[in-house]
Amino acid sequence: MKQKIYLFIFTIGMLIFPEVNYAQVDFNKLPNDDLGNNDDEFQELFYEALKQKSIENFDRAAENFQKCIALNKAVPVLYFELGKSYFKLKNYNAAEDALKKAVDLEPDNEWFLDELYGFYAGQNDLDNAIKTVKQLVSYHPDYKEDLASLYVKTKKYDEALQLLDELDTKFGVSIARDRLRNIAYEATGRKKDQIENLESRVENNPDKESNYLALIFRYSENNNKEKAFETAKELLKTNPNSQLVHLALYKFYLDENNTDKAIESMKIVVQSTQIKPEAKVKVLSDFVNFVKQNPQYEADLLEATAMVSQEDNEKSLLEMGQYYLSKNDKPKALEYFEKALAQDSNNFAVLKNILLLQIDLQDYKQVEEKSTDALEKYPSQPLLYLINGVALNNLNQPKKAIDTLEIGLDYIIDDVKMEADFYSQLSKAYTLLNNTDKAKTFSDKAQQLKN
The missing domain is CATH 1.25.40 (Serine Threonine Protein Phosphatase 5, Tetratricopeptide repeat)
Structure with a gap:
């Protein structure tokens, strides 16, 4: 959506500023209409409403805007501000009614229409959003791009592509519009049209690198490698520094x-x-x-x-x-x-590869040192305890191996193979200590898991 330009009202005098055209109420002259002596009351209520809105007290703001409307139903900005207050209160039906009333009173006010459009878009009411944004396209071309996006969302792809063609012709291509265009082409299977569009871009603007690259990609995507290669060589000829x-x-x-x-x-x-x-x-x-x-x-x-x-x-x-x-x-x-x-240094997968390779290369001293350091950083990684235990066993330090392996067992979660490996290393450690009973106990446990 086009970036909104918010309407700030610092004084009631702005209600009669010619460009905004809120001339229904003039607080600078004595009352001479059906308001009687209510000008001061209206002014106080309006200021109070703006004040409550500024401090995000939207209940009170809405209440005061309603009181203003009761005094004069012909001031469009009152409904505009009331609608925004209701929206903040998540009273969406009332917000819609108030914003629509503001537009009814002043149908050519861009800001009123933009707020109503934003409301419908936020509520995902795409049909009403389309209806409203169609009224806005005369104000700024960005609204046409919004309309194209809404057409894509509502699967009106022909209408979307027609609008995108108009915008590209007038303003040149853009990444955002190309995304919409590609969605439409993909959804409708119009790959031939997509390629023809890119071919015409290359022909009409042969110095633009991105046109060639997009065409190369689409040719490749459609398995037309010959055309893709030919286009790539043409780009290199046109732009040797690409x-x-x-x-x-x-x-x-x-x-x-x-x-x-x-x-x-x-x-x-x-x-x-x-x-x-x-x-x-x-x-x-x-x-x-x-x-x-x-x-x-x-x-x-x-x-x-x-x-x-x-x-x-x-x-x-x-x-x-x-x-x-x-x-x-x-x-x-x-x-x-x-x-x-x-x-x-925080890449655990690489660290694991290094430790396993060092074990394969029988560099057990390095494995023991590196895995000990790693355990300070990753104290809940069971694999590190297993690797450390393997290194200690091979360095003939079975008591230390048993200590680290028993700690590591507590961190294993649903990994039967790793658990079996732990028991095998514990069996090896107890074998080194000549404790054949415990060595057999852990060997049997490992075998049971492997079976």
């Missing part, structure tokens, strides 16, 4: 096995200040999968990762960690996960 186009070109080049071009585009993407971190990570993730099948390009992957800015680097480091993990290169995976944790 960075965003490489988000599309990168993938197209990979699909046609033009690896050198794909790598070139990827490097532009990861260094771009215009492209969001999530998109960069997606590109790196795609290239990680490509390098798994084509390991001869691993050096290019490492170079691209090194190009990523500090802000985006954590996610790219995680991608590299997962890449080396998939290759079963655990030392290299650990290296990248540790770098990622250094950038975000």
Whole structure:
């Protein structure tokens, strides 16, 4: 809704200000109409109503506005203010009646209409909102955009698209209107019309990057990769400095096995200040999968990762960690996960990966130290107690292992496998202490859970 311009009345004199046209009551002259000697009373009541409204005493405000109306039923602003007071009191039927009365008395008052429109929109009374906003479109073009939005909400898509076309022709395209347009196209299945609209934008404004990008996206969405690729190359020809186009070109080049071009585009993407971190990570993730099948390009992957800015680097480091993990290169995976944790020390998932890798690599001293520190930060995470117990057992410190494992058992909730692992480690600890009875007891418990 167009930002409302609220009507402030500081003096009763404003009621007779020519531009507002409230000339029915003139407090600057002696009474000469059917009000008799009520001018002073009316003025006092009106001021009191405004005062009560200003301190949010809407009951009293409404009461005084009603008294004013009893003295003079022909002043539109009284109904306007009464309607707003009733709305604050959640007396919606009375609010609607009062606002409609204000509009009836002064049908060309934009502020009255806008308030009534806002009332209907707030009550989700879309039919009446449409009826009211149609009266407002002559005041400001923003109301036409409101009307288009209401048409979309009421599934009057043809009317919505017609209005959007008018607005785009007059004012140029906008993101907000495009959202409405895309909803209408999607709901009606008019993908051909949607693409034709974008094609005409490119033709009419060939220097605007966003038109090409939107068209590339829609072609791709409709599985017309050839057209999408052609449009992307056309954009690059028109705008050689475009960075965003490489988000599309990168993938197209990979699909046609033009690896050198794909790598070139990827490097532009990861260094771009215009492209969001999530998109960069997606590109790196795609290239990680490509390098798994084509390991001869691993050096290019490492170079691209090194190009990523500090802000985006954590996610790219995680991608590299997962890449080396998939290759079963655990030392290299650990290296990248540790770098990622250094950038975000609160990432528990990365910490877990590091500890599990260190166990696999039998670096039990590091596991014990890191998991002990982690328990101070995450004292209710049972996995950390288990990892700590594993490390202590392997460092031949079974008594400490038993202490930490028994504490960790209390934090397990509905995880039978983990509980069995705890019992297995307790059995191992008691075996190290030569307590065969307890070792067997915990071994049996673990076996029962596994079965």
